[in-house]
Amino acid sequence: MIPLAYLPPGTRARIVGLTGGYGQTRRLMEMGFTPGTQVEVLSSGPGPLLVKVRGVVVALGRGVASKIIVEPMR
Amino acid sequence: MKREIVVAVAGNPNVGKSTLFTILTGEIAHVANWPGTTVERKEGIRRHRGRVIRFVDLPGTYSISATSPEEIVAREYIVSGEPDLVLVLVDSTAPERTLNLAVQVLELTSRVVIALTKADAAHSQGIHIHVDKLEEKLRAPVVLVSALKGTGIRELLDTILDVAEGKRSGKSTLRINYSWLEPYISEVESLLRKQNVLPEYDRRWLAIKLLEGDRRLEDLLIQKGLKTVVEKTRSLRQAIERSTGRSISEHIITSRFNYVDSIARETVVRVPAPSAPMFSRIENLLIHPLYGPPLGLLILLAAFTAAFALNTGFPLNIVFSSIGLSEVAELVEEYSLSGLVEKGFSILGAKTAEILYAAGAPSWVVALIAEGVIPGVGSVLSFFPLIVIIYAALSVIEDSGIGPRIAVSMNRFFNYFGLSGKAIYPFMIGLGCNVPAVLASRASIEEEERKQIIVSVPFVPCQARLIVILAFVTAYFRKPVFQALSIISIYAVALLLALATSLATRRVYFRKKTPPELILEIPPIHRPSFKVVWWLTWDYSKHFLRKAGTLIVLLSIATWWLLSYGPGGIVEDVRASYGAILGKAISPLLLLYGVGGENAWKTAFALIQGLAAKEALIETIAVMQGGEVSTKEALLALGLTPLQAYSLLVFMVLYVPCFATIAAIYLETKSLKTTLVSMLYMIASAMIISLTIYYLGQLILLVAT
Numbered sequence: 001m002i003p004l005a006y007l008p009p010g011t012r013a014r015i016v017g018l019t020g021g022y023g024q025t026r027r028l029m030e031m032g033f034t035p036g037t038q039v040e041v042l043s044s045g046p047g048p049l050l051v052k053v054r055g056v057v058v059a060l061g062r063g064v065a066s067k068i069i070v071e072p073m074r
Numbered sequence: 075m076k077r078e079i080v081v082a083v084a085g086n087p088n089v090g091k092s093t094l095f096t097i098l099t100g101e102i103a104h105v106a107n108w109p110g111t112t113v114e115r116k117e118g119i120r121r122h123r124g125r126v127i128r129f130v131d132l133p134g135t136y137s138i139s140a141t142s143p144e145e146i147v148a149r150e151y152i153v154s155g156e157p158d159l160v161l162v163l164v165d166s167t168a169p170e171r172t173l174n175l176a177v178q179v180l181e182l183t184s185r186v187v188i189a190l191t192k193a194d195a196a197h198s199q200g201i202h203i204h205v206d207k208l209e210e211k212l213r214a215p216v217v218l219v220s221a222l223k224g225t226g227i228r229e230l231l232d233t234i235l236d237v238a239e240g241k242r243s244g245k246s247t248l249r250i251n252y253s254w255l256e257p258y259i260s261e262v263e264s265l266l267r268k269q270n271v272l273p274e275y276d277r278r279w280l281a282i283k284l285l286e287g288d289r290r291l292e293d294l295l296i297q298k299g300l301k302t303v304v305e306k307t308r309s310l311r312q313a314i315e316r317s318t319g320r321s322i323s324e325h326i327i328t329s330r331f332n333y334v335d336s337i338a339r340e341t342v343v344r345v346p347a348p349s350a351p352m353f354s355r356i357e358n359l360l361i362h363p364l365y366g367p368p369l370g371l372l373i374l375l376a377a378f379t380a381a382f383a384l385n386t387g388f389p390l391n392i393v394f395s396s397i398g399l400s401e402v403a404e405l406v407e408e409y410s411l412s413g414l415v416e417k418g419f420s421i422l423g424a425k426t427a428e429i430l431y432a433a434g435a436p437s438w439v440v441a442l443i444a445e446g447v448i449p450g451v452g453s454v455l456s457f458f459p460l461i462v463i464i465y466a467a468l469s470v471i472e473d474s475g476i477g478p479r480i481a482v483s484m485n486r487f488f489n490y491f492g493l494s495g496k497a498i499y500p501f502m503i504g505l506g507c508n509v510p511a512v513l514a515s516r517a518s519i520e521e522e523e524r525k526q527i528i529v530s531v532p533f534v535p536c537q538a539r540l541i542v543i544l545a546f547v548t549a550y551f552r553k554p555v556f557q558a559l560s561i562i563s564i565y566a567v568a569l570l571l572a573l574a575t576s577l578a579t580r581r582v583y584f585r586k587k588t589p590p591e592l593i594l595e596i597p598p599i600h601r602p603s604f605k606v607v608w609w610l611t612w613d614y615s616k617h618f619l620r621k622a623g624t625l626i627v628l629l630s631i632a633t634w635w636l637l638s639y640g641p642g643g644i645v646e647d648v649r650a651s652y653g654a655i656l657g658k659a660i661s662p663l664l665l666l667y668g669v670g671g672e673n674a675w676k677t678a679f680a681l682i683q684g685l686a687a688k689e690a691l692i693e694t695i696a697v698m699q700g701g702e703v704s705t706k707e708a709l710l711a712l713g714l715t716p717l718q719a720y721s722l723l724v725f726m727v728l729y730v731p732c733f734a735t736i737a738a739i740y741l742e743t744k745s746l747k748t749t750l751v752s753m754l755y756m757i758a759s760a761m762i763i764s765l766t767i768y769y770l771g772q773l774i775l776l777v778a779t
């Protein structure tokens with residue numbers, strides 16, 4: 001299990017849990033980042049990550065992305 | 075039968091709500107704020123089958139929990155009893171995500187119609203949704219629509235009427251199975267039933283929300299003297315979370331999404347569709363860590379340069395005059411859109427004066443209209459084309475999906491100043507006009523970031539200040555190198571001050587060490603739709619006309635009065651006017667810059683005028699120097715040294731942009747205190763920075779000679 005922020009582009013993973021504050025966690029979950037959901041990292045550089053979740057692309061700052069814990073999938 | 079049917083329209087951001095709203099209602103009838111908030115409320119009317127349907131736009135939200143003012147507004151309006159039904163929009167290109175809101179609304183009320191938006195896009199992406207099956211699952215009518223192609227609109231209106239007239243409607247709210255939480259939900263429900271708590275809400279929904287710990291509802295209950303109920307649900311929640319080790323709200327949201335997934339699995343079919351290779355190449359470039367930021371900036375700069383050139387001739391006029399084609403430069407200026415509008419208004423002013431005189435109107439009425447109102451309206455309208463074109467450019471950038479990608483690539487830069495990449499919008503808009511820039515702060519989800527933008531973006535030099543800069547720089551510096559250096563350095567000082575203000579507000583006032591986190595939905599890149607761009611542009615521009623227009627008209631009347639009247643009634647010479655008295659009162663301040671005598675009060679009065687609108691600054695100086703001289707001669711007649719001119723120019727660019735911006739700050743913050751404090755802050759920082767420049771310059775000159 002690692003934070004989403006550390007996944008290389010092109011990887012898929014399943015969300016295990018969110019560790020941020022109450023408001024942020026809630027907002028992320030309402031946007032579809034719920035435990036069990038599959039995410040795909042589209043791009044990841046020094047800036048924000050682009051991830052695809054439930055058919056929608058979302059940009060996440062590195063701080064947010066390191067609070068989403070995922071299980072990489074083969 | 076009620077004469078009018080009220081429909082609340084709900085949907086996630088980007089679901090296509092504004093587009094569908096415009097298609098449904100055509101002209102927007104009414105824009106206001108929701109009571110007690112800065113959240114905008116739009117309404118529109120549509121006639122169908124002899125009935126009047128009033129659509130009320132709810133803010134675009136992902137949920138109807140109480141985590142933001144927008145969500146509270148949406149939810150409380152739905153239960154207020156005012157709307158006959160709720161129209162929930164679901165993006166048919168992303169049903170797995172957007173059905174979530176529909177499900178939440180269906181848990182709260184049974185009077186729901188669901189519109190699946192962007193049917194055309196779903197079709198070309200190979201996404202098929204079984205409408206009948208979806209209706210059966212959700213027990214609510216579902217209509218497939220495309221606002222862009224205009225399909226399904228009639229059917230949607232028919233369905234809305236059917237539901238409103240009770241011909242078609244779900245009997246009860248939607249029940250999702252929350253597994254291990256169910257016994258507790260029943261427990262709270264029976265507690266609520268016994269006490270008859272908030273009967274306007276669906277009881278099961280209320281029970282779930284109270285178990286989640288919804289602050290807003292808890293407060294509401296406490297207000298109604300039901301503190302015991304709140305205490306009971308609170309202790310129940312704590313007990314559950316302690317014994318299961320899990321968060322109830324996480325469980326609820328997850329269960330709801332699992333339910334959405336199960337529905338989507340049965341109703342959505344995807345067949346592979348070809349994707350457009352050109353768009354994905356643009357896309358990759360825009361979000362590239364190295365090429366992305368410069369490319370994004372380039373696109374924005376190109377759009378703005380085109381808009382400025384069309385409107386004011388800048389920077390084409392400078393280019394032409396620097397290569398010796400000054401006649402071409404003048405033509406460019408004269409036939410720029412603002413030039414033409416201004417000319418139109420001066421002709422209109424003269425003609426109106428003639429007609430009024432001929433009709434025997436008293437001379438003060440003629441003067442008020444011809445010298446006060448008409449030029450005032452003209453000065454607003456001469457900026458109007460600029461606003462429209464800049465908004466059109468921004469709307470293209472936004473609607474095509476390029477905008478959010480630029481925000482992503484600029485995120486790191488803005489992080490250094492306590493902002494997120496989204497701040498690129500208000501800052502770019504601010505280079506055109508500060509009023510819409512302040513309004514653009516709404517895009518920020520974090521309240522602190524929004525406030526930071528509101529207090530810092532007024533430092534961004536707008537078009538009106540560009541005019542002042544150009545006038546002073548060309549008058550007081552002869553060498554093009556110095557002219558260019560002064561312009562660039564002033565922009566640099568102003569932009570740095572804006573960014574530093576934002577950072578300081580975050581660190582010192584909000585005491586936050588980390589920049590706001592970026593969470594931004596990125597819609598697919600596509601060719602912008604002309605319709606959408608036009609609507610977006612017109613919607614924003616009307617905003618500007620209404621809010622800034624009324625204010626500037628009133629101000630121009632006040633200015634005219636100050637310059638035309640003195641203690642002894644109507645004055646011939648401005649020197650005897652109230653304006654001059656005002657100028658003299660604050661002229662001692664100019665002694666700090668070494669400016670004294672006649673020029674001190676003139677400059678001071680011009681600065682007061684500049685508070686209202688920056689264009690007024692130059693005009694006032696010209697008028698007070700006798701009118702019949704060129705702007706350049708009038709400015710030179712102030713007899714400033716280049717150092718004085720430069721420092722005063724810095725002051726003029728930094729202090730309060732204009733009253734319209736102040737009004738916008740007030741409208742956005744709804745706080746008189748914030749508005750006044752930010753005004754004083756702008757004046758103070760303008761003084762400190764310009765005086766520092768003046769005295770440092772003096773020192774350098776002293777050492778050098």
Ligand SMILES: Nc1nc2c(ncn2[C@@H]2O[C@H](COP(=O)(O)OP(=O)(O)O)[C@@H](O)[C@H]2O)c(=O)[nH]1
Pocket residue numbers: 085086087088089090091092093094134191192193194195219220221222223472473474597603606
């Ligand atoms: N293909 C297609 N795109 C649409 C349709 N309606 C809206 N859009 C696009 O979806 C995006 C979001 O639309 P908008 O109305 O601004 O969404 P809002 O945030 O919900 O108000 C824009 O880029 C629109 O051009 C539609 O019917 N078909």
